Amino acid sequence: MDPVKITWFGLPGVxxxxxxxxxxxxVFGYRVGQLVGLLRRGRYESRFDQPARRLAHALxxxxxxxRIFNERAIGLPHFLIFWGFVLYAGCFNWGLVRGxxxxxxxxxxxxxxxxxxxxxxxxxxxxxxxxxxxxxxxxFAPPHLHLSLDANLILALIGLLMVSxxxxxxxxxxxxxxxTSAWAPVGSVVHGAFAGMAADTARRWAAGMWWVHxxxxxxxxxxxxYSKHLxxxxxxxxxxxxxxxxxxxxxxxxxGATEDLTAGASRWQELTWKQLLGGFSCAECGRCDxxxxxxxxxxxxxxxxxxxxxxxxxxxxxxxxxxxxxxPKLIGDVITEKEIWACTTCMACMNICAVWNEQVPxxxxxxxxxxxxxxxxxxxxxxxxxxxxxxNSFGKSDRMRAKWTQTAGLxxxxxxxxxxxxxxxxxxxxxxxxxxxxxxQKTARVxxxxxxxxxxxxxxxxxxxxxxxxxxxxxxxxxxxxxxxQALGKAQFKKLLTTDPHTYHTLKNEYPWNxxxxxxxxYTEVLDALLQAGKLPLRTRLAxxxxxxxxxxxxxxxxxxxxxxxxLRALGLEVVEMxxxxxxxxxxxxxxxxxxxEDTEKIRERPAExxxxxxxxxxxxxxxxxxxxxxxxxxxxxxxxxxxxxxMAVKDLAELVAEATT
Amino acid sequence: xxxYVLLKMVxxxxxxxxxxxxxxxxxxxxxxxxxxxxxxxxxxxxxLLKEKHGGTxxxxxxxxxxxxxxxFTALAKGGDRAVKIPIAQAGLGTxxxxxxxxxFFAAPGAITPDTLLLPGSQAIDDLEGELAPLLAAALNxxxxxxxxxxxxxxxxxxILKEFAGGLRAEFEVALxxxxxxxSAEKPPxxxxxxxxxAAMKSATIDTAELAPPDRPVQLDIARxxxxxxxxxAEMVEGAPADVADKLVDVLAKHxxx
Numbered sequence: 022m023d024p025v026k027i028t029w030f031g032l033p034g035v036x037x038x039x040x041x042x043x044x045x046x047x048v049f050g051y052r053v054g055q056l057v058g059l060l061r062r063g064r065y066e067s068r069f070d071q072p073a074r075r076l077a078h079a080l081x082x083x084x085x086x087x088r089i090f091n092e093r094a095i096g097l098p099h100f101l102i103f104w105g106f107v108l109y110a111g112c113f114n115w116g117l118v119r120g121x122x123x124x125x126x127x128x129x130x131x132x133x134x135x136x137x138x139x140x141x142x143x144x145x146x147x148x149x150x151x152x153x154x155x156x157x158x159x160x161f162a163p164p165h166l167h168l169s170l171d172a173n174l175i176l177a178l179i180g181l182l183m184v185s186x187x188x189x190x191x192x193x194x195x196x197x198x199x200x201t202s203a204w205a206p207v208g209s210v211v212h213g214a215f216a217g218m219a220a221d222t223a224r225r226w227a228a229g230m231w232w233v234h235x236x237x238x239x240x241x242x243x244x245x246x247y248s249k250h251l252x253x254x255x256x257x258x259x260x261x262x263x264x265x266x267x268x269x270x271x272x273x274x275x276x277g278a279t280e281d282l283t284a285g286a287s288r289w290q291e292l293t294w295k296q297l298l299g300g301f302s303c304a305e306c307g308r309c310d311x312x313x314x315x316x317x318x319x320x321x322x323x324x325x326x327x328x329x330x331x332x333x334x335x336x337x338x339x340x341x342x343x344x345x346x347x348x349p350k351l352i353g354d355v356i357t358e359k360e361i362w363a364c365t366t367c368m369a370c371m372n373i374c375a376v377w378n379e380q381v382p383x384x385x386x387x388x389x390x391x392x393x394x395x396x397x398x399x400x401x402x403x404x405x406x407x408x409x410x411x412x413n414s415f416g417k418s419d420r421m422r423a424k425w426t427q428t429a430g431l432x433x434x435x436x437x438x439x440x441x442x443x444x445x446x447x448x449x450x451x452x453x454x455x456x457x458x459x460x461x462q463k464t465a466r467v468x469x470x471x472x473x474x475x476x477x478x479x480x481x482x483x484x485x486x487x488x489x490x491x492x493x494x495x496x497x498x499x500x501x502x503x504x505x506x507q508a509l510g511k512a513q514f515k516k517l518l519t520t521d522p523h524t525y526h527t528l529k530n531e532y533p534w535n536x537x538x539x540x541x542x543x544y545t546e547v548l549d550a551l552l553q554a555g556k557l558p559l560r561t562r563l564a565x566x567x568x569x570x571x572x573x574x575x576x577x578x579x580x581x582x583x584x585x586x587x588x589l590r591a592l593g594l595e596v597v598e599m600x601x602x603x604x605x606x607x608x609x610x611x612x613x614x615x616x617x618x619e620d621t622e623k624i625r626e627r628p629a630e631x632x633x634x635x636x637x638x639x640x641x642x643x644x645x646x647x648x649x650x651x652x653x654x655x656x657x658x659x660x661x662x663x664x665x666x667x668x669m670a671v672k673d674l675a676e677l678v679a680e681a682t683t
Numbered sequence: 684x685x686x687y688v689l690l691k692m693v694x695x696x697x698x699x700x701x702x703x704x705x706x707x708x709x710x711x712x713x714x715x716x717x718x719x720x721x722x723x724x725x726x727x728x729x730x731l732l733k734e735k736h737g738g739t740x741x742x743x744x745x746x747x748x749x750x751x752x753x754x755f756t757a758l759a760k761g762g763d764r765a766v767k768i769p770i771a772q773a774g775l776g777t778x779x780x781x782x783x784x785x786x787f788f789a790a791p792g793a794i795t796p797d798t799l800l801l802p803g804s805q806a807i808d809d810l811e812g813e814l815a816p817l818l819a820a821a822l823n824x825x826x827x828x829x830x831x832x833x834x835x836x837x838x839x840x841x842i843l844k845e846f847a848g849g850l851r852a853e854f855e856v857a858l859x860x861x862x863x864x865x866s867a868e869k870p871p872x873x874x875x876x877x878x879x880x881a882a883m884k885s886a887t888i889d890t891a892e893l894a895p896p897d898r899p900v901q902l903d904i905a906r907x908x909x910x911x912x913x914x915x916a917e918m919v920e921g922a923p924a925d926v927a928d929k930l931v932d933v934l935a936k937h938x939x940x
Contacts, residue, residue, distance in 0.1 A: 393878070395873045410695075
């Protein structure tokens with residue numbers, strides 16, 4: 022029986038379906054139009070480069086959803102619900118067209134046996150998945166998962182769609198004489214419950230189920246753009262247009278900008294359309310909050326909230342008839358300065374986000390506004406002043422930059438005066454921090470032992486600008502970058518070598534080399550290559566269990582995980598992994614300029630302390646190996662404050678290599 | 684209000700300071716100049732007063748290395764006008780500097796009834812803080828020094844000073860006046876590089892041609908030198924009896940016993 026050939030409350034089926042469809046699509050279209058209108062009020066940004074790469078990226082992450090699987094409990098359920106959705110959405114449209122144009126010579130989807138089979142099988146799979154999702158929400162909700170009524174309503178609605186499909190099949194079997202079929206595996210089982218029903222009644226029930234299903238989907242269509250389920254519509258675009266599809270991770274550049282963006286954004290309209298789209302894409306799953314070291318430490322930052330607050334503020338003020346003066350301000354009222362400054366830019370949030378949102382660049386955009394207004398805390402202001410004047414954050418003379426070479430009696434080539442193969446861009450902490458001096462000297466000796474042809478820029482080197490840029494001082498970043506490029510332009514070298522991952526990232530990915538970018542290497546990569554080539558004579562075989570901390574800017578930002586581990590193993594050490602390792606590594610808390618900011622709020626535990634406790638829990642591990650000068654400062658501190666002094670030693674990888682080569 | 688801030692460049696002590704061969708001046712090889720810190724506070728105080736009461740902030744400086752950067756930075760922070768007097772500050776003593784500045788302010792219309800002149804209270808090469816009082820005397824204006832807060836109302840200014848022992852005092856002074864600023868009510872603000880660069884592109888520095896002073900220096904430096912290392916301490920270690928013996932030896936060596 023054709024479900025549209027019946028009348029409901031005296032209304033014939035086809036016109037009724039037309040009315041309902043037009044209403045639902047009308048509301049849906051109106052709302053989507055509104056939302057797109059909001060995005061168009063954002064600033065322009067070109068995210069249209071390399072469409073083929075973008076498409077491949079989007080297909081992989083929308084269709085296969087590898088990032089959903091990074092949380093096992095919901096990975097498979099979400100995957101099943103998603104594919105169920107794809108199947109059901111396709112069949113809904115098919116059924117709708119057939120219902121609206123009953124004269125078309127096509128069957129309903131469930132009348133095609135193989136389609137019906139898939140619909141029923143997926144109905145069961147999706148119901149099981151919904152059950153898993155519901156149980157997770159109700160009994161095992163992870164922290165920061167937004168437990169909204171909205172989410173439960175959607176789960177119930179999807180459930181209704183599945184149940185109506187299965188029941189529809191069961192009633193049809195009863196209505197058509199009770200002949201079960203392998204093509205209707207679920208209906209064939211369920212129909213037994215209605216075996217006593219009159220055929221005519223069953224057929225009416227089957228039609229009823231069709232209407233329940235169709236109206237459920239139409240309601241869903243209306244509800245979707247008003248709910249968190251908007252992610253279903255927006256996320257595929259968000260993934261397609263994501264920066265990471267074509268650019269280095271966490272790129273802070275905005276391409277094709279038509280305005281000067283160095284002053285950041287204080288209003289939502291000053292964010293780019295892509296930054297605004299992120300809010301529509303967020304599924305409120307809380308992955309980013311759970312990964313965020315600032316959130317875990319009790320700082321007032323939750324990356325998900327930044328995204329959500331921008332969206333709610335935009336929708337709330339952008340669609341309402343407004344009185345300009347009484348509106349809450351994006352920075353100050355909606356998002357506080359403390360939230361904005363708490364970010365370490367460690368990339369944990371973006372690395373785990375299943376819809377590829379870009380929290381870190383958004384936070385930097387907000388910081389740029391604060392910097393442009395001079396709203397910078399005192400200690401940070403001093404550092405920025407030092408960087409402007411002396412080119413280093415320590416406020417020391419640039420002539421003191423290579424003083425460590427003199428105190429160690431090292432004669433290192435000046436790359437400005439003679440050609441070298443490797444130009445060692447030492448970085449501020451390795452150059453100036455007394456805690457790092459010994460390590461830097463040892464690193465130089467190891468390089469020399471291996472016969473590496475290397476040199477320095479001496480006092481012409483400036484801070485590379487990584488942290489400055491993430492503080493939001495774009496003008497100062499440009500100034501430092503230009504001075505470095507000028508100095509590098511006068512030096513003769515083949516490859517750039519760095520000790521600091523922050524410097525490494527910026528030299529590699531944020532300097533405009535105009536197509537002549539030299540190879541940029543981290544010292545762990547160089548040591549790994551030297552060991553593999555047999556150029557580094559190992560005299561003492563080290564023994565023991567160590568753990569290695571992946572620096573954010575080496576690991577998550579640049580994907581370098583194995584060279585340092587290979588070096589440690591080559592020295593004879595056993596590398597024991599912390600539970601959070603490689604791309605799940607836990608930030609030390611120093612990045613993004615945090616190392617210069619004072620903790621004014623009371624927090625539970627600093628990220629570095631949390632990390633040291635994690636390492637201390639590993640059995641037999643007494644050495645915590647780092648590959649970043651800032652880590653030395655952060656973790657040696659944390660070892661003291663967590664009472665691990667004497668039990669856990671924080672060592673730079675170069676120190677261990679130096680031990681093994683002497 | 685008509686606010687003037689007098690900016691002075693001083694040697695940057697972050698860089699190594701060396702005495703030149705003549706033994707009377709600083710070796711200029713590594714010498715860099717930076718804005719005197721109290722002057723930075725004077726600028727901040729002027730900007731705060733402008734924000735509260737309106738008016739204009741004019742920054743005035745004698746010529747010195749890197750002074751243009753400092754003047755543009757002041758404009759980027761919210762200054763309205765920058766004036767450079769093309770007479771080298773390095774060759775002038777404080778009295779001569781005050782004389783040149785007094786000549787600048789003697790121009791008709793420079794000082795109006797709501798004018799405040801805000802030099803820094805001190806500088807590392809003017810520890811006596813003579814510039815401000817000399818300038819006030821030359822212009823015949825009232826002067827208060829070591830100021831750490833200014834409120835203005837009805838042609839008067841209320842000045843806050845801090846004394847030892849946690850005491851504060853308020854002074855009232857009629858405008859126009861000269862106030863030597865020790866510290867502003869708030870720390871000097873940060874101005875992003877982009878704004879300074881924008882100021883360098885769009886703003887200009889005015890120059891005020893004035894006659895150089897007849898006597899650039901009143902005081903001659905007899906000798907400039909680094910403190911010489913005094914005698915060293917010697918640690919006497921060991922068992923009490925040994926320490927006593929050693930101590931006697933040391934005292935005997937120095938003819939004390």
